[in-house]
Amino acid sequence: MRSFAFNVAYWFLSIAYASAAAFAALAPGRGATSWIIRRYVKRMVQAMRVLAGIRIEVRGKERLPTGAFIIASKHQSWGDGFATYDQFDDLAFVTGDHLEKFPLLGTVLRKLGAIVVNNCGGREARDSLKQSGATAHAEGRKILIYPEGNLAKVGEKFRYRSGVWHMYRDFDMPVVPLASNLGLFWPQEEYAKHPGTATLEFLDPIPTGLDKDEFLARLEAVVEDRTAELIAEARGGPVVPNVRVLAPDEAVRAAKATPTA
Secondary structure (H helix, E strand, O other), X not given: OHHHHHHHHHHHHHHHHHHHHHHHOOOOOOHHHHHHHHHHHXXXXXXXXHOOOEEEEEEOHHHOOOOOOEXXXXXXXXXXXXXXXXXXXXXXXXXXXXXXXXXXXXXXXXXXXXXXXXXXXXXXXXXHHHHHHHXXXXXXXXXXXXXXXXXXXXXXXXXXXXXXXXXXHHHOOOEEEEEEOHHHOOOEOOOOOOOEEEEEEEOOOEOOOOOHHHHHXXXXXXXXXXXXXXXXXXXXXXXXXXXXXXOHHHHHHHHHHOOOO
Protein backbone atom coordinates (compact mmCIF):
# COMPACT_ATOMS: atom_id res chain seq x y z
CA MET A 1 0.00 0.00 0.00
CA ARG A 2 2.90 2.37 0.84
CA SER A 3 4.48 1.76 -2.56
CA PHE A 4 1.19 2.38 -4.37
CA ALA A 5 0.50 5.61 -2.47
CA PHE A 6 4.00 6.91 -3.07
CA ASN A 7 4.00 6.08 -6.77
CA VAL A 8 0.67 7.85 -7.28
CA ALA A 9 2.11 10.90 -5.53
CA TYR A 10 5.35 10.60 -7.51
CA TRP A 11 3.62 10.85 -10.87
CA PHE A 12 1.14 13.49 -9.75
CA LEU A 13 3.89 15.72 -8.34
CA SER A 14 6.20 15.12 -11.29
CA ILE A 15 3.58 16.00 -13.91
CA ALA A 16 2.28 19.03 -11.99
CA TYR A 17 5.67 20.52 -11.18
CA ALA A 18 7.20 19.71 -14.59
CA SER A 19 4.32 21.53 -16.26
CA ALA A 20 4.71 24.52 -13.94
CA ALA A 21 8.50 24.55 -14.45
CA ALA A 22 8.11 24.42 -18.24
CA PHE A 23 5.79 27.42 -18.09
CA ALA A 24 8.21 29.24 -15.75
CA ALA A 25 11.02 28.52 -18.21
CA LEU A 26 9.46 31.12 -20.51
CA ALA A 27 10.49 33.80 -18.02
CA PRO A 28 14.01 35.28 -18.27
CA GLY A 29 16.67 33.88 -15.96
CA ARG A 30 16.71 30.69 -13.90
CA GLY A 31 15.01 32.08 -10.80
CA ALA A 32 11.39 31.07 -11.38
CA THR A 33 12.22 27.61 -12.71
CA SER A 34 14.70 26.94 -9.91
CA TRP A 35 12.18 27.97 -7.27
CA ILE A 36 9.59 25.53 -8.64
CA ILE A 37 12.09 22.66 -8.85
CA ARG A 38 13.23 23.26 -5.27
CA ARG A 39 9.57 23.05 -4.16
CA TYR A 40 9.18 19.86 -6.21
CA VAL A 41 12.22 18.28 -4.60
CA LYS A 42 11.01 19.15 -1.09
CA ARG A 43 7.57 17.69 -1.79
CA MET A 44 9.16 14.49 -3.13
CA VAL A 45 11.37 14.09 -0.06
CA GLN A 46 8.29 14.72 2.07
CA ALA A 47 6.34 12.07 0.12
CA MET A 48 9.20 9.62 0.62
CA ARG A 49 8.94 10.16 4.37
CA VAL A 50 5.15 10.36 4.82
CA LEU A 51 3.94 7.88 2.20
CA ALA A 52 6.83 5.47 1.62
CA GLY A 53 8.16 5.64 5.19
CA ILE A 54 11.69 6.47 4.00
CA ARG A 55 13.46 9.00 6.19
CA ILE A 56 16.69 10.63 5.08
CA GLU A 57 19.55 11.08 7.55
CA VAL A 58 22.36 13.31 6.28
CA ARG A 59 25.83 13.12 7.78
CA GLY A 60 29.07 14.98 7.16
CA LYS A 61 27.78 18.38 6.00
CA GLU A 62 30.37 19.94 8.27
CA ARG A 63 32.99 18.50 5.90
CA LEU A 64 31.74 20.53 2.93
CA PRO A 65 34.22 23.16 1.72
CA THR A 66 33.23 26.75 1.11
CA GLY A 67 32.62 28.00 -2.41
CA ALA A 68 32.11 25.81 -5.46
CA PHE A 69 32.92 22.12 -5.45
CA ILE A 70 31.97 18.85 -7.15
CA ILE A 71 29.89 16.17 -5.40
CA ALA A 72 30.69 12.66 -6.68
CA SER A 73 27.95 10.35 -5.45
CA LYS A 74 27.10 6.68 -5.28
CA HIS A 75 23.95 6.03 -7.32
CA GLN A 76 21.71 3.11 -6.30
CA SER A 77 18.32 4.78 -6.31
CA TRP A 78 16.15 7.09 -8.39
CA GLY A 79 15.65 8.94 -5.10
CA ASP A 80 19.34 9.90 -4.81
CA GLY A 81 18.87 13.05 -6.85
CA PHE A 82 15.94 14.28 -4.74
CA ALA A 83 17.70 13.58 -1.45
CA THR A 84 20.93 15.29 -2.51
CA TYR A 85 19.39 18.25 -4.34
CA ASP A 86 17.36 18.97 -1.20
CA GLN A 87 20.57 19.74 0.72
CA PHE A 88 21.53 22.78 -1.39
CA ASP A 89 19.98 26.03 -2.54
CA ASP A 90 21.47 25.86 -6.03
CA LEU A 91 22.96 22.74 -7.54
CA ALA A 92 24.00 21.98 -11.11
CA PHE A 93 23.74 18.28 -11.86
CA VAL A 94 25.06 15.99 -14.55
CA THR A 95 22.41 13.79 -16.16
CA GLY A 96 22.09 11.52 -19.15
CA ASP A 97 20.32 12.62 -22.31
CA HIS A 98 17.70 9.88 -21.75
CA LEU A 99 15.75 12.36 -19.60
CA GLU A 100 15.18 14.58 -22.62
CA LYS A 101 12.77 11.99 -24.04
CA PHE A 102 10.18 13.04 -21.46
CA PRO A 103 7.89 15.85 -22.68
CA LEU A 104 8.86 19.31 -21.38
CA LEU A 105 11.76 17.94 -19.32
CA GLY A 106 14.44 18.89 -21.83
CA THR A 107 13.31 22.52 -21.71
CA VAL A 108 13.36 22.52 -17.91
CA LEU A 109 16.81 20.91 -17.75
CA ARG A 110 18.29 23.50 -20.09
CA LYS A 111 16.71 26.32 -18.10
CA LEU A 112 18.10 24.94 -14.85
CA GLY A 113 21.57 24.81 -16.33
CA ALA A 114 21.77 21.03 -15.95
CA ILE A 115 24.76 19.36 -17.60
CA VAL A 116 23.20 16.90 -20.05
CA VAL A 117 25.61 14.34 -21.52
CA ASN A 118 25.37 11.50 -24.00
CA ASN A 119 24.62 8.26 -22.14
CA CYS A 120 27.05 6.41 -24.38
CA GLY A 121 29.96 8.50 -23.11
CA GLY A 122 32.96 9.20 -25.34
CA ARG A 123 34.27 12.50 -26.65
CA GLU A 124 30.82 14.02 -27.13
CA ALA A 125 29.98 13.46 -23.46
CA ARG A 126 33.34 14.88 -22.35
CA ASP A 127 32.85 17.97 -24.50
CA SER A 128 29.38 18.53 -23.00
CA LEU A 129 30.78 18.14 -19.50
CA LYS A 130 33.51 20.65 -20.25
CA GLN A 131 31.27 23.27 -21.86
CA SER A 132 28.26 23.09 -19.54
CA GLY A 133 30.42 22.45 -16.50
CA ALA A 134 32.45 25.57 -17.29
CA THR A 135 29.26 27.64 -17.20
CA ALA A 136 28.26 26.21 -13.82
CA HIS A 137 31.79 26.73 -12.51
CA ALA A 138 31.84 30.34 -13.68
CA GLU A 139 28.58 30.92 -11.80
CA GLY A 140 30.11 29.46 -8.63
CA ARG A 141 27.59 26.61 -8.49
CA LYS A 142 28.13 23.23 -6.88
CA ILE A 143 28.01 20.32 -9.33
CA LEU A 144 26.55 16.85 -8.67
CA ILE A 145 27.80 13.93 -10.75
CA TYR A 146 27.39 10.15 -10.57
CA PRO A 147 30.81 8.80 -11.63
CA GLU A 148 29.51 5.31 -12.46
CA GLY A 149 27.09 6.77 -15.00
CA ASN A 150 24.37 4.23 -14.17
CA LEU A 151 22.12 3.07 -11.35
CA ALA A 152 23.83 0.18 -9.56
CA LYS A 153 22.11 -2.58 -7.61
CA VAL A 154 22.84 -2.74 -3.89
CA GLY A 155 26.05 -4.74 -3.50
CA GLU A 156 27.32 -3.90 -6.98
CA LYS A 157 29.46 -1.21 -8.55
CA PHE A 158 30.41 -0.09 -12.04
CA ARG A 159 33.66 1.28 -13.38
CA TYR A 160 34.18 4.89 -12.31
CA ARG A 161 34.30 6.98 -15.48
CA SER A 162 36.77 9.76 -16.12
CA GLY A 163 34.28 12.62 -16.62
CA VAL A 164 34.48 13.62 -12.97
CA TRP A 165 38.28 13.75 -13.18
CA HIS A 166 38.15 16.01 -16.26
CA MET A 167 36.00 18.51 -14.38
CA TYR A 168 38.18 18.19 -11.28
CA ARG A 169 41.28 18.94 -13.37
CA ASP A 170 39.85 21.57 -15.72
CA PHE A 171 38.06 23.62 -13.07
CA ASP A 172 40.57 23.05 -10.23
CA MET A 173 37.70 22.25 -7.83
CA PRO A 174 37.77 19.92 -4.82
CA VAL A 175 35.59 16.81 -5.06
CA VAL A 176 33.37 15.73 -2.17
CA PRO A 177 32.62 11.98 -2.24
CA LEU A 178 29.07 11.04 -1.22
CA ALA A 179 28.14 7.57 0.05
CA SER A 180 24.54 6.38 0.31
CA ASN A 181 22.46 3.35 1.21
CA LEU A 182 19.18 4.72 -0.16
CA GLY A 183 19.11 1.83 -2.63
CA LEU A 184 18.10 -0.48 0.22
CA PHE A 185 14.83 1.42 0.61
CA TRP A 186 14.17 2.60 -2.96
CA PRO A 187 16.07 0.17 -5.17
CA GLN A 188 17.07 1.69 -8.52
CA GLU A 189 13.83 2.58 -10.34
CA GLU A 190 11.73 -0.17 -8.77
CA TYR A 191 8.07 0.21 -7.88
CA ALA A 192 8.44 -1.33 -4.41
CA LYS A 193 9.62 0.94 -1.59
CA HIS A 194 10.78 -0.23 1.85
CA PRO A 195 10.36 1.92 4.97
CA GLY A 196 13.38 2.79 7.08
CA THR A 197 16.07 5.41 7.60
CA ALA A 198 18.38 5.91 4.64
CA THR A 199 21.73 7.62 5.12
CA LEU A 200 23.61 10.02 2.88
CA GLU A 201 27.12 10.80 4.10
CA PHE A 202 29.41 13.48 2.71
CA LEU A 203 33.02 12.34 3.06
CA ASP A 204 36.28 14.26 3.32
CA PRO A 205 36.94 16.38 0.20
CA ILE A 206 39.59 15.16 -2.22
CA PRO A 207 42.02 18.06 -2.68
CA THR A 208 42.98 19.30 -6.13
CA GLY A 209 46.16 18.30 -7.92
CA LEU A 210 45.97 14.49 -8.11
CA ASP A 211 46.62 12.69 -11.37
CA LYS A 212 43.85 10.74 -13.08
CA ASP A 213 44.64 7.23 -11.84
CA GLU A 214 45.29 8.29 -8.25
CA PHE A 215 42.18 10.45 -8.14
CA LEU A 216 39.80 7.82 -9.56
CA ALA A 217 41.23 5.06 -7.36
CA ARG A 218 40.87 7.23 -4.25
CA LEU A 219 37.34 8.34 -5.14
CA GLU A 220 36.13 4.81 -5.84
CA ALA A 221 37.71 3.42 -2.69
CA VAL A 222 36.19 5.94 -0.27
CA VAL A 223 32.72 5.96 -1.86
CA GLU A 224 32.41 2.20 -2.24
CA ASP A 225 33.92 1.35 1.16
CA ARG A 226 31.70 3.78 3.04
CA THR A 227 28.62 2.78 1.04
CA ALA A 228 29.23 -0.88 1.97
CA GLU A 229 29.55 0.17 5.63
CA LEU A 230 26.29 2.14 5.51
CA ILE A 231 24.51 -0.85 3.94
CA ALA A 232 25.87 -3.14 6.67
CA GLU A 233 24.83 -0.62 9.34
CA ALA A 234 21.26 -0.51 8.03
CA ARG A 235 21.04 -4.29 7.70
CA GLY A 236 22.71 -5.01 11.02
CA GLY A 237 25.12 -7.43 9.38
CA PRO A 238 28.76 -7.67 8.31
CA VAL A 239 30.36 -5.33 5.78
CA VAL A 240 30.32 -6.93 2.33
CA PRO A 241 32.39 -5.15 -0.36
CA ASN A 242 30.53 -4.11 -3.49
CA VAL A 243 31.27 -6.32 -6.50
CA ARG A 244 32.34 -4.82 -9.83
CA VAL A 245 30.01 -5.68 -12.74
CA LEU A 246 29.82 -4.52 -16.34
CA ALA A 247 27.86 -1.36 -17.02
CA PRO A 248 25.04 -1.71 -19.59
CA ASP A 249 27.09 -0.18 -22.42
CA GLU A 250 30.09 -2.36 -21.52
CA ALA A 251 27.90 -5.47 -21.54
CA VAL A 252 26.60 -4.58 -25.00
CA ARG A 253 30.15 -4.12 -26.34
CA ALA A 254 31.28 -7.36 -24.73
CA ALA A 255 28.37 -9.25 -26.30
CA LYS A 256 29.18 -7.83 -29.74
CA ALA A 257 32.81 -8.79 -29.34
CA THR A 258 32.02 -12.39 -28.38
CA PRO A 259 32.25 -14.61 -31.49
CA THR A 260 29.15 -16.63 -32.27
CA ALA A 261 29.29 -20.35 -32.97
